Amino acid sequence: MTQSPFAEAGPRWFTIPAHRPFFEDLARALRPALGGESPEAAAQAVILTPTRRAGRDLAEAWLRGEGPRAAVLPQIRPLGDLEEGEPPFEPSDLALDLPAALSPLRRRFELARLCAEHAHLLKRELDAAAALDMAEALGGLIDSALLEEVELQGRLEGLVAADLAEHWRRARAFLEAALNAWPGRLKALGLIDPAARRVLLLNRLAESWEARPPQTPLVIAGSTGTAPATARVMRAAAEAPMGCVVLPGLDQSLSDPAWAEVDVQHPQGALKRLLARFGLTRGQVKVWPGSRPDPAGEARDRLINEALRPARATADWVTELKEFARTGRDPVARGLQGLTVHAAPDDEKAAETCALLVREALKTPERTCAVVTPDQALARRIALKLERWGVGPDVSAGRPLSLSATGTLARLMVEAAADPADPVALLALLKHPLARLDGAEALDLLEEKALRGPRARTPDDLARRLTAYPTARDLLDELQAKIAASRAPFANGLAAADEAARGLAQALEALAGLEVWGGADGEALATLLAELMDQGAALPPVSVRDFARLIPRLTGQESLRHGGNHPRVRILGAVEARLYRADRMILCGLEEGVWPAHPPIDPFLSRPMRERLGLPSPERRVGLTAHDFVQAACAPEVILVHSERRGGQPAQLSRWLWRLRMLARGVGVELPVRPELAAWTEVLDAPGPWTPCSRPAPRPPxxxxxxxxxxxxxxxxxRDPYAVWAGKILGLRxxxxxxxxxxxxxxxxxxxxxxxxxxxxxxxxxxxxxxxxxxxxxxxxxxxxxxxxxxxxxxxxxxxxxxxxxxxxxxxxxxxxxxxxxxxxxxxxxxxxxxxxxxxxxxxxxxxxxxxxxxxxxxxxxxxxxxxxxxxxxxxxxxxxxxxxxxxxxxxxxxxxxxxxxxxxxxxxxxxxxxxxxxxxxxxxxxxxxxxxxxxxxxxxxxxxxxxxxxYVSRLAPEHVRDGGDYDHLARVREWSAGEAEAEGGGAE
CATH class of the missing domain: 3.90.320.10 (Lambda Exonuclease; Chain A)
Known part of the structure; x- marks a missing residue:
């Protein structure tokens, strides 16, 4: 029988090893501890998970363990998304005197205006789009300081030495001005920074639990306690009478000298900081009672953690592993069981490989599969590849609003407003499935006579081209009238962003009717434009071209989140996959710059400046993503996929995969591969045997x-009789x-x-x-x-x-x-x-x-x-x-x-x-x-x-055909000419 995690005296700190399924093990020990045969007793317990998705995963794991009988779930709440209306935050006295949080979009707009107002200190002029970019960087800096509880105001004086570049002096001046103005702006709005509110709530929650410890079961599971406020809540939970903290994947097998070398870039860096904050040792963290012994998993765990051992602690790397091999406890050979590495020639083939591996996994009933990558573009590409088999995965990153039908319509509308003679935007609007135009029957005529060929410079030039075609002219006038609503706010050159958004909404309704706001994408666009209308006045005034750049940027940052139609397939980001375990885990995007991503560049503070202020170094994110990699790579069946080329350029192997390869080679072992994977992608869309077509030679009556x-x-x-046949006889143009x-x-x-x-x-x-x-x-x-x-x-x-x-x-x-x-x-x-x-x-x-x-x-x-x-x-x-x-x-x-x-x-x-x-x-x-x-x-x-x-033979005298003809594609010249050249042993024309 599994021991109750609450049996020992507090504080109670546990860990679930990286090779174990986190939520299944968590639920296995909590179910009997929270009531056993009395299911309703579980309803009194509170379990805090890092995210809402993690909470849903825990609920699913809990119900799977209950079998067919009905079950009452504990109260599962996200620690990273506090809501004072939900337990354990009731009654809401914690937030009684706190202002409401500023909405994320409103915050970006307000910070953008702040950046634009003080841009002269940087010797720059910012339009709305550039101001939003700078606002994002400034907001990230403010969030980092708030979450780390570092006070920036008044500490920048003297931060920049006299011999440093002028850039840093300007950045310091800008920061001082912005940071001094920001609290006053928040006070005027009667609002508070979301990060500041979250820190205050967490600190108050920790103080409340310390003063009045909860008497019901309380579990914090899966968090690494990166923020100090989160760490305090975790300590309070660990010390509660029936509380405990369950850490993900603490490495307890790493030697003490190696542990001493763990830094912020190491997978254990965050957990090491958390334990050091409270004076805990790894020995005081117990293995979770629900985690069963798993020799194969322990070998994988040891293999991955040894591969990522701190660089300064690798002097005895191979010697130690060979000693394990001599004693029969070789973690390399056993740890590599169930692990496969695949090198795809490029990112397109990598996506195809991942899709095929998912398809292979689904052949086994009830088997689950997850693709893990921090690259959202690669995730979308894999999802598209899976659609050929009718597999709709649950993609955690969602789909950008900009790629939806309504997002595309909004982009086309602002492009047409910026350039009403742009034939590409006009033609796309005319043919958009949501467009509702009365004279659509004249579309072909309008397209042929006005919108194709060299572009007209102005709408009047377009109209003159249609003088002899009144129906097409009427259709053009109708479209321009609908676009005019989007142009109207810019009559004087510049417009407030809220007025521009209002004009865009009117133009979209005029073109597509109220149906434009239907569906998930329509609702998302409506919400975005509503916020822009309500709060866009905070942005600097925009020109019509600025607005045409701003809307795609905003819609590209909005995600449409929806579950797929296949319950056994997920495509997850690295953070979302940290606690998730599928039967097959496919980790892709393992190239430097992708996983791990390059440390972000702070445009305001250098690394020494951040260190002096007490802000975390940019490399901390590398350590967090490394921990995510370890958690996923320790699954029983893992396939690591990387691309040799990305975006047409050579790609560098991820440091983690490279170290794993070097470790294996150090003991004379190569990483397992599946050669057939490359063959699968080659035959997936491969044509049959190539038989080039013959040179076309039509014989009309x-x-x-x-x-x-x-x-x-x-x-x-x-020169080219085929061109005469196609043009003069068939009348093709x-x-x-x-x-x-x-x-x-x-x-x-x-x-x-x-x-x-x-x-x-x-x-x-x-x-x-x-x-x-x-x-x-x-x-x-x-x-x-x-x-x-x-x-x-x-x-x-x-x-x-x-x-x-x-x-x-x-x-x-x-x-x-x-x-x-x-x-x-x-x-x-x-x-x-x-x-x-x-x-x-x-x-x-x-x-x-x-x-x-x-x-x-x-x-x-x-x-x-x-x-x-x-x-x-x-x-x-x-x-x-x-x-x-x-x-x-x-x-x-x-x-x-x-x-x-x-x-x-x-x-x-x-x-x-x-x-x-x-x-x-x-x-x-x-x-x-x-x-x-x-x-x-x-x-x-x-x-x-x-x-x-x-x-009428194609290219009868090719040596006299000086330029490519209008009918070469119809005659398939490249195909048959290559075939003839190959047959003759020469090169293609």
Missing amino acids: VEHRPRDWFVTQVETLT QKPRPDEAVDARLRGTAVHKAFEDFAESLNRGEAPDPAAFETLYMQALRDGGLGAAALAREQALAAETARWAAGFEMERRAEGARVLVERKGTMPVSVSGEAFTLSAKADRLEAAQDGRVHVLDFKTGSPPSAKQVAAGFAPQLTLTAAIVEAGGFEGLAHRTAGDLAYVRVTGRNPPGEVKLATESRGVVTPSDEAGAAALDGFIKLMSVYLNPETA
């Missing part, structure tokens, strides 16, 4: 093959992307437009003024959507181009040539008895006095070579010459083709040049001959494609 051809399309047919980057094609379009308009102005008798050309060119770039920065870069090139263009025009017109721009010409062509039409739209035709017509084509890139022209891969100018010879251009009948030239315009050195298309090595082929040859080649080409067996 002859009657569907085109008869009308532009000369540019003929050029495409010679690639949609431009929203907010598409303005690329080199815009420059070419602007050059064409500028030369066209400039030539027409000269045709009207205007002077060839370079300034006029420059104006036309820059305006064409603006109309195309080129940004301000790019326009500034283009200005110098435009000036050079303008001077060259003016000289070019004067030279070309010197002999009286008549200039025609953007003229279309056609000619009928008979091919095997079939009627074809060949057309051209010439950039520039110059009708000379001698009866010749010069054909010019403007290029901003490299023009085709004379060899390509002669081979028929660039027949644009030569076929245009054939149309000229045939009198296909109106007003130019019976003319002879003259020069066929490319005009290359760069704006550099030289700004432009004219190159004859038919000149090779100083020899110029007559244009009429080149035109006739090109026309003959066109007829032969059309004859080939009148054959139903002729296919």
